[in-house]
Amino acid sequence: MEFLNTREFAQQLDAKDKLAKYRDEFLFPHVNGKQVIYFTGNSLGLQPKRTKAYVDEVMDDWAKLAVEGHFYADKPWWDYQERFAAPLSKIVGALPSEVTVMNTLTVNLHLMMVSFYQPTAKRFKIICEEKAFPSDQYMIKSQVRFHGLEPEDAIVEIKRRPGEHNIRLEDILDTIKQVGEELALVLIGGVNYYTGQVFDMKTITKAGQDAGAYVGWDLAHGAGNIHLELHEWNVDFAAWCSYKYMNSGPGNASGLFVHEMHHNDLDLPRFSGWWGHNKERRFLMEPNFDPVRGAEGWQISNLPILSLAPYLASVEMFDEIGMPALIQKRDNITAYLEFILHEIDREVNGHFEIITPSEPKERACQLSVFLHGEGRQLFDYLMKNGVITDWREPNVIRLAPVPLYCSYEDMYQFGQVLKAGILSHKK
The missing domain is CATH 3.40.640.10 (Type I PLP-dependent aspartate aminotransferase-like (Major domain))
Structure with a gap:
């Protein structure tokens, strides 16, 4: 599939997603009054509403x-x-x-x-x-x-x-x-x-x-x-x-x-x-x-x-x-996130390095990104602007687009916040 870095394209992917309804089964934190983009399901998953x-x-x-x-x-x-x-x-x-x-x-x-x-x-x-x-x-x-x-x-x-x-x-x-x-x-x-x-x-x-x-x-x-x-x-x-x-x-x-x-x-x-x-x-x-x-x-x-x-x-x-449906969406949404990262990297003339294998069979629901030229300041910017991600020393953020509750529009919006954060630090 040929991806586009637009909100409309991401929304089209969400409209075709058979698992999209499960997003409403989970409780999301809020930052500045808005629901967060949650990338840390590889550390602690969100709470399903049915749990209570x-x-x-x-x-x-x-x-x-x-x-x-x-x-x-x-x-x-x-x-x-x-x-x-x-x-x-x-x-x-x-x-x-x-x-x-x-x-x-x-x-x-x-x-x-x-x-x-x-x-x-x-x-x-x-x-x-x-x-x-x-x-x-x-x-x-x-x-x-x-x-x-x-x-x-x-x-x-x-x-x-x-x-x-x-x-x-x-x-x-x-x-x-x-x-x-x-x-x-x-x-x-x-x-x-x-x-x-x-x-x-x-x-x-x-x-x-x-x-x-x-x-x-x-x-x-x-x-x-x-x-x-x-x-x-x-x-x-x-x-x-x-x-x-x-x-x-x-x-x-x-x-x-x-x-x-x-x-x-x-x-x-x-x-x-x-x-x-x-x-x-x-x-x-x-x-x-x-x-x-x-x-x-x-x-x-x-x-x-x-x-x-x-x-x-x-x-x-x-x-x-069923795991087959989860894995299919996992592969698709991870690939879209990878595309978004490369697009933003190109637009800001950055130096991102995805250290997770690019071969789909050697990766799952996580992309680890080495932020050459960026540091903890960018991570803090993401967190303050509603993107919950994970920092690992010396200079890596881990992003887990969990297929149960992450949307393709989340991936697009993350790219925009990431871009804004990088540009704000270059001024």
């Missing part, structure tokens, strides 16, 4: 039923998490038994490493990506130290080549081969939080497992954003937060995937708790742990229902729409 009803339902059940809400609420609390299995499995490409919700992202990754990082004298190394999200770096280093190893000995970071912003697939595969029989685990973010690069998870998973290692993925920026086939790709485990692209609310519960090939392996280490115990016998209070045969067997405590309610509201919306 789901939370109010739990509050009403608690008020009317108290402890009996566990069994007699309209959505009984004792099996509340089971309502996520079907819709979440479609979002991440899994069997319903392979997914559950519990804890928060880094907690779940720690729990997964209990099961899938068991270093030996020979096989003890972990491959991760350079400039992973800091929480992942802290987690991996602490796990390595917990096993009595030194991070500089056990952790292998795949680095970008000099002068390049993204990691090459061949460099990942070469590193896996080089580490070889010393490799215990590959744990990478499926979508790099800084650049927005999407990794070839299918190819990397096979390479890691062929080397004799487990392979897991941090899908904080992947779940609800990209096409995933975790079951078919034979991924060992994955975890994700729910508050970015799935709009469940700040700091909310994490999703978890464990491939079915591990469900009956009772020798696999895990930190166990009573909510992971055989559901039919859970309330018999037996002394010996008999895990649920599925991802729920990694649960530890009963679930925070007030946190799960907003998440359930969101995944049911995803189920209405």
Whole structure:
């Protein structure tokens, strides 16, 4: 499609957009009395209007039923998490038994490493990506130290080549081969939080497992954003937060995937708790742990229902729409945003550099823009003028045109605000 940098053209795209109606399902902040252009769904998604009803339902059940809400609420609390299995499995490409919700992202990754990082004298190394999200770096280093190893000995970071912003697939595969029989685990973010690069998870998973290692993925920026086939790709485990692209609310519960090939392996280490115990016998209070045969067997405590309610509201919306429709609009609106950025850059004789891959299959709902010659002053201008975006040092703004609630006219209007901000600083 040939794009135009005009409001009329953007409005035409919105008129043809089958998902445009979902914009009205969300609550937007306002700046100077006007609804904002919201580009930070890759950090915290907007609140769906339907969320309040789901939370109010739990509050009403608690008020009317108290402890009996566990069994007699309209959505009984004792099996509340089971309502996520079907819709979440479609979002991440899994069997319903392979997914559950519990804890928060880094907690779940720690729990997964209990099961899938068991270093030996020979096989003890972990491959991760350079400039992973800091929480992942802290987690991996602490796990390595917990096993009595030194991070500089056990952790292998795949680095970008000099002068390049993204990691090459061949460099990942070469590193896996080089580490070889010393490799215990590959744990990478499926979508790099800084650049927005999407990794070839299918190819990397096979390479890691062929080397004799487990392979897991941090899908904080992947779940609800990209096409995933975790079951078919034979991924060992994955975890994700729910508050970015799935709009469940700040700091909310994490999703978890464990491939079915591990469900009956009772020798696999895990930190166990009573909510992971055989559901039919859970309330018999037996002394010996008999895990649920599925991802729920990694649960530890009963679930925070007030946190799960907003998440359930969101995944049911995803189920209405389907990932194929979301991905189609994601690709179109991201391409239009890319066009707008290049147009404004040309008009102001600027020096923008989009460091997110230009190849559609290597990116998703994020463009990271290096502002050569511009700085924090431009970011502040955008924020004060109703464009909510994200600043990352040293000089990058991250823009996430989330297809559920961003419009094509938003992309055009952002371009005009960006242009005005640059010109005002050049005077």
